[in-house]
Amino acid sequence: MAQNAFTSIHRGLLLIQRYVMGVTTVLISVLIFVQVFIRYFLDIPLYGVEEIAAYLAVWLYFIGAGYGIYRGNHISASVMDLVLLTSKSKDLFHAFVSIITLALICWMFSLCLDYLQWSIKRTPKSPELRLPLYYVHVGMVIGLGLMAFYSLFEVIRRFIFIVKGEGYVSIAVADDKKNKAVWFR
Numbered sequence: 001m002a003q004n005a006f007t008s009i010h011r012g013l014l015l016i017q018r019y020v021m022g023v024t025t026v027l028i029s030v031l032i033f034v035q036v037f038i039r040y041f042l043d044i045p046l047y048g049v050e051e052i053a054a055y056l057a058v059w060l061y062f063i064g065a066g067y068g069i070y071r072g073n074h075i076s077a078s079v080m081d082l083v084l085l086t087s088k089s090k091d092l093f094h095a096f097v098s099i100i101t102l103a104l105i106c107w108m109f110s111l112c113l114d115y116l117q118w119s120i121k122r123t124p125k126s127p128e129l130r131l132p133l134y135y136v137h138v139g140m141v142i143g144l145g146l147m148a149f150y151s152l153f154e155v156i157r158r159f160i161f162i163v164k165g166e167g168y169v170s171i172a173v174a175d176d177k178k179n180k181a182v183w184f185r
């Protein structure tokens with residue numbers, strides 16, 4: 001029962017992340033295209049387009065970072081894989097790195113949550129369109145929350161695999177194996 005609830009939440013989160021990333025990518029592209037067309041072909045400046053595109057980009061980057069943690073596509077320095085000789089030592093090292101990553105993400109989440117609370121309280125406005133900036137800061141908190149969520153499960157899964165003596169398989173790889181027949185995820 002609990003696993004079905006977790007699976008439903010997990011799939012729902014992935015669907016929302018993919019939707020947000022897709023919509024923001026399309027909107028940013030359309031805004032930039034419209035801005036270039038209007039500015040260079042009609043010689044008319046369009047007010048606030050760069051600001052909206054930048055704020056959408058913040059949502060795209062932070063939600064995309066959460067999705068990147070889920071997929072395991074985040075940047076890593078894997079030079080230690082060349083130095084460490086046994087798979088057990090590599091697994092322990094990767095578990096250690098996962099703990100450090102989780103700690104850093106939680107620290108950044110705390111900072112951004114404080115920043116969001118300040119932003120809601122003080123209501124700073126954007127320079128051109130005078131939009132409240134907490135709309136942007138919410139995206140940062142949500143993205144870092146997703147990053148913390150997936151990092152926590154990565155740490156837990158890494159230790160489960162170490163205890164079992166098996167090679168680590170990420171959540172995304174496990175999901176891909178379960179959903180081979182699904183073309184559009």
